[in-house]
Every structure is written in structure tokens, then in C-alpha cells.
Amino acid sequence: MTDPRELRVSDAEREHVVSLLNKAVGRGMITLDEFTARTDTALAAVTRSDLNGVLVDLPGMINNELAxxxxxxxxxxxxxxxxxxxxxxxxxxxxxxxxxxxxxxxxxxxxxxxxxxxxxxxxxxxxxxxxxxxxxxxxxxxxxxxxxxxxxxxxxxxxxxxxxxxxxxxxxxxxxx
Known part of the structure; x- marks a missing residue:
């Protein structure tokens, strides 16, 4: 059985994470330099583990579009x-x-x-x-x-x-x- 963290991610999932990072900048949780680095990582992510790595230290991120x-x-x-x-x-x-x-x-x-x-x-x-x-x-x-x-x-x-x-x-x- 494959570890869920090793499942591949879609473009929509990458874009979702970028929208969360954008909100984190707006809330003062990360700097613009951190946003750029994390966005580059998110857009290059292949697995869920790669993608989750850019959000792991950002508590309370809620995406209203999912709600x-x-x-x-x-x-x-x-x-x-x-x-x-x-x-x-x-x-x-x-x-x-x-x-x-x-x-x-x-x-x-x-x-x-x-x-x-x-x-x-x-x-x-x-x-x-x-x-x-x-x-x-x-x-x-x-x-x-x-x-x-x-x-x-x-x-x-x-x-x-x-x-x-x-x-x-x-x-x-x-x-x-």
C-alpha cells in the first residue's frame, strides 16, 4: 500500500496551496521572500509530502473557496x-x-x-x-x-x-x- 504522503499532486492542488501562501502573506505570517521561495517549491511539488512541506509551520490556514x-x-x-x-x-x-x-x-x-x-x-x-x-x-x-x-x-x-x-x-x- 502506498503512503498517502507519496501520492502525486495535481495542478489544482498546487494552485490551492499557492492561494493559501498568498493569504499567509496578507496576514503577515510570512515575508514576500518566503512567499516566493515557498511558491516555487509548491509549483514544483510532485508529491503531497513536497506540497505539505511549505504549509507545515502555518497554523490556522483556511481556504474560503473550499468552504x-x-x-x-x-x-x-x-x-x-x-x-x-x-x-x-x-x-x-x-x-x-x-x-x-x-x-x-x-x-x-x-x-x-x-x-x-x-x-x-x-x-x-x-x-x-x-x-x-x-x-x-x-x-x-x-x-x-x-x-x-x-x-x-x-x-x-x-x-x-x-x-x-x-x-x-x-x-x-x-x-x-
Whole structure:
């Protein structure tokens, strides 16, 4: 049986640890030089043992994105707005019927990858993405509706992965310059 510390880690796990290190700098737990060295180690980590080594002396690190890994926004004939400083979950479900959903990610705490599942009927969704971000809309099905992607790039962070259905509605994706 393999020791769990010797299991290989994924890119998502490495990025998670880097986000924890970023929070540690913000809390004054480590210096910028320590952050740089630990980030380099985390990004080069192959096993859990390698990755855990950069966090072992940082007590109480909690990643809010894990506590809020999935959020569902439901809207029927109303308006849902998220802007300013808000925590974006890794998975966001938008259920919108005859309403509007406006999400501004520019000042939000955004994980490296956000999966957005659309279920839109006769409503509108507007997404304002941060500079340098990317989006993939290949898994969105449009029926008698409209999808305007003004981002048009395949590489960047954070990355937004959209899927789902838009029936008689619209989705507009823009990036803040």
C-alpha cells in the first residue's frame, strides 16, 4: 500500500496551496521572500509530502473557496447582482428565468478555475471578467438566444469554463480593461 504522503499532486492542488501562501502573506505570517521561495517549491511539488512541506509551520490556514465550493444563484423575474469584494466559488450554477444576473468578478476573490453552469430561460446573464482572464464557451447550448463573448482568448488566469443551456435569453461576457 502506498503512503498517502507519496501520492502525486495535481495542478489544482498546487494552485490551492499557492492561494493559501498568498493569504499567509496578507496576514503577515510570512515575508514576500518566503512567499516566493515557498511558491516555487509548491509549483514544483510532485508529491503531497513536497506540497505539505511549505504549509507545515502555518497554523490556522483556511481556504474560503473550499468552504464554498459550489453556489447556486436562482432568479425568477428578478435581478441578482454580485460586485465588489466577494468570494467566488469553484462551481457556480446560474438558474435564471425571466430575470437578469450580473456578476462582476473584477474585485472578487476568484479561484484559478471557475466552472459556471448556465440554466437560462428568457433571461440575461452579464459576466465582467478581470483583466488577463480567459473563458471557454464551447459547452454552452444556445436555443433562440444569444451569446456574446468579447473576451476571445484561450489562455489566462483566472479561467472561466461555461456550460449549460440558454433558451430565449442572452449571455454577455466582457473583460475589464
Amino acid at each position: 464554498h465550493a459550489r453556489t447556486e444563484l436562482k432568479n425568477t423575474m428578478g435581478t441578482t447582482v454580485r460586485k465588489g469584494n466577494w468570494v467566488v466559488p469553484r462551481e457556480l450554477v446560474i438558474r435564471n428565468t425571466l430575470g437578469s444576473t450580473n456578476l462582476d468578478f473584477t474585485a472578487a476573490d476568484v479561484p484559478p478555475v471557475v466552472d459556471i453552469d448556465l440554466d437560462v430561460s428568457l433571461g440575461s446573464v452579464k459576466l465582467l471578467l478581470p483583466p488577463g482572464s480567459s473563458v471557454n464557451i464551447d459547452a454552452v447550448e444556445i436555443t433562440a438566444g444569444e451569446l456574446k463573448d468579447k473576451v476571445h482568448n484561450a489562455v489566462g488566469r483566472p479561467h472561466f469554463q461555461l456550460k449549460g443551456a440558454v433558451r430565449g435569453g442572452s449571455v454577455v461576457i466582457k473583460r475589464k480593461r
